[in-house]
Amino acid sequence: MIRVILLGGGNLASHLATAFFKSSKIELVQIYNRTLSNIKEKENLVPITDSLEELLDAHIYVIATSDDAIEKLANKIKSKNGLVVHTSGAIDQSVLQNERKGVFYPLQSFTKGVKVSFENIPFCIETDKDDEFILLETLAKALSNKVYPMDSTQRKKLHTAAVFVNNFVNYMYSIGEDICEENRIPFEVLYPLIQETANKIQNLSPKEAQTGPAKRKDKKTLALHKKELNTEQKIIYQLLSEAISNNR
């Protein structure tokens, strides 16, 4: 069994704690958080602490805090022999100044209270040395079927790509909802189209799947649509339509 200590009390830490605890291949030794109340609910499952001096020994220390807190916290556990990994998409591995270090990044958007099945969540992992990689890979594979080796440069690029396919896509949904609400149309009318759009690209490259008036350079419909939109929507419509028309 891999002995793991988890550091952090937020959303991701909470989901990871449950998954570590459930896995037969992992022994979740301890959870640390600066504020004890945030991890109080885990107390029945595993020893918790708010003191780094009480930190036990483990094979892997998983830091699942906010990006800003990673470096400082990692520095404070430099005396530990285990592999110290962070879970951030945006932070370079090199901010960890620990002897043995790595990255253990699950690519998903976690919502508090919404159950997570890690099985299908991609884990992007990175270490300096081969034996550390094997250890971290074993941990990742205990949770997920999808484990990808990825260096810090790639991971940062991936994190940026994730903003487009998650945050910006959700904003497009949001504009769709606004238009529906303003016109007393139930937003649920768009659910099947949203679902199909997401499904389609698992069989077809998004470039091949691109349709619509901008792709067809259908100026008549583009002009008609623009008349229906408010100023901010129009600016976004214009920019994205031009990008689609020009590039594809």
Next chain:
Amino acid sequence: MIRVILLGGGNLASHLATAFFKSSKIELVQIYNRTLSNIKEKENLVPITDSLEELLDAHIYVIATSDDAIEKLANKIKSKNGLVVHTSGAIDQSVLQNERKGVFYPLQSFTKGVKVSFENIPFCIETDKDDEFILLETLAKALSNKVYPMDSTQRKKLHTAAVFVNNFVNYMYSIGEDICEENRIPFEVLYPLIQETANKIQNLSPKEAQTGPAKRKDKKTLALHKKELNTEQKIIYQLLSEAISNNR
């Protein structure tokens, strides 16, 4: 049984033909298309023709052509007594100058060769008179569980909203794919996130579901991300981030 004649030989017409043919509540009487070769494959199922003079009688004539062809074609069948409907999201009902007219708009993105189950595809329908509405509603309900009455103004707004949640969302996927390819990251790493983003808003409004650095006004990450992007990506990143930061 509702007697239906289908006019058109494109993508949507082909999918509708199959669905009409399969339904026990619908008798697909005939398919018309200007070019016979496009509907040749339906010949075994139902009589086909390329001559409007040979058009038979039916309760409903469904025009499933390109937007530009609707008005002209509808005018040519003005002598018919049946209800004449078009299937376009963008075209006003009033372009039909037929005695009995309506709109029968299935909101989905159809791909040639990809099987369609109409069951869950929303049909937005419109007629002038109540008895015509009942007839058209019966046709729609024979194919789908999701039938919405919607006037031409609402339908045009919905069509615009569909561009955001389908065409523009797909373009976001496309940028995600570009970033992955440029950095030798398999695009499939993003599939689960894409799926979760689409699933989430069926339980949570997109406004509530919005996350990310722009939403958090996390200037450090926004600046980091911009450094990773090419010029065109950066312009889109900047505009959408500003919109998210300002409005939500």
